[in-house]
Amino acid sequence: MKPAPFAYAKARSVAAAIELLASNDARLLAGGQSLIATLNMRLSQPALLVDINGIAGLDRIALTNAHIEIGTLVRYAQAERSPEIARAAPLIALALPHIGHTAIRNRGTLGGSLAFADPAAELPACMIALGAEIEIVGPQGQRAVKADEFFKDLFETALTARDVLTAIRVPVASGATRVGFAEFARRHGDYAMVGLAACAQADGTRLNDLRLAYFGVGATPVRARKAEAALAEGDVEAGVSALAGDLDPPDDVQASGAVKTHLAGVLLRRVARQLGRAAS
């Protein structure tokens, strides 16, 4: 199908974008790899598209001592090539090759993935696992929202209709940081049936501050807190058993909830092995 008619404006600054978003039924356009597909299918029919691709400075990757800040317009392919992300945010580097296909990664943006908040997408779960902060600019100015509070419901986030997600802030990985990532998808690059992003701080054989964030199992990424408690003590099989109390995935076209819960356990064993290894 073809999109329904809409007006288009290219914003030259974040302030200009927020101004344009004041008009009725306007949508932000970043990489467009989800939005334009929904326009083509007429699942969304905005009156105005506000294109932020021309705004200078939103595609920067900046490293400080404590954080790595990734601009909203950083594209997946750019992030894959970034030595800063590989070193300071190894979980994101692990997840990136699973996101879409090469042509999608050439165009899709990290900020767009979070703002769209597909329940089966990789990056929202990574943000939860990493304890990231989402930087937002709106008509009232700038604010930062913790990833734990950003994803509200199916395709719903803390963003209002006039907000622009401008950057992601992730704590820099240390020598003790352990990360793990695994997913099941029918075809490499497709949305996952179930996936798991994990991050912890190793202390001897213990895993402190362990965060297991599953995706594809609910409306938003889901923390598996009971499994976290078991795995932190080093008991992988107790963690797998605990998943039944953590997850309640609905049946979908790809798999039943029971199959997804089983697969979540398989992923936990794989990710537990990754968490046991120091980053090379």
Add this chain to the structure above:
Amino acid sequence: MSERFHEVAVTVNGEDVRERVDARKTLVDFLREELALTGSHVGCEQGVCGACSVRVDGVVVRGCLMLAVQCDGARVDTIEGVADSGEIADLQQAFIARNALQCGYCTPGMLLTAQELLARGGVPSRKQIRAHLSGNYCRCTGYQAIVDAVEAVAKTRAEAKR
């Protein structure tokens, strides 16, 4: 500024093009309908099949997931341009030699995507070739012959460099 129709200036296969476009027109529809460059195919229109692959500013993108109006000031290369320049002549020959196409619907996208991988140099593994082409559907060949062709060209090009 917030209007439906916009004047865009695009360099398509090295030629400067100026057109007034409807904002809702996708890049691939613009190329096919306004410029009669029908080598880029329209398959799923939702970014899944890869038949509409074109190069924008040097990188392969989905022609159905980008709007023509977004290409103002951009350089767009289609299969016509890349074939005419001779850039992929060896790859085209390898596709023919190894029966890497039957109906040809996926072939332009397949060639452009494969060329993106080959242009990085070296000889990618078959696994890397498959991963790079994973976003391009072919319903005829079963992919084996396509991977063969890309692998063969990678080896020949690496050999020629030595």
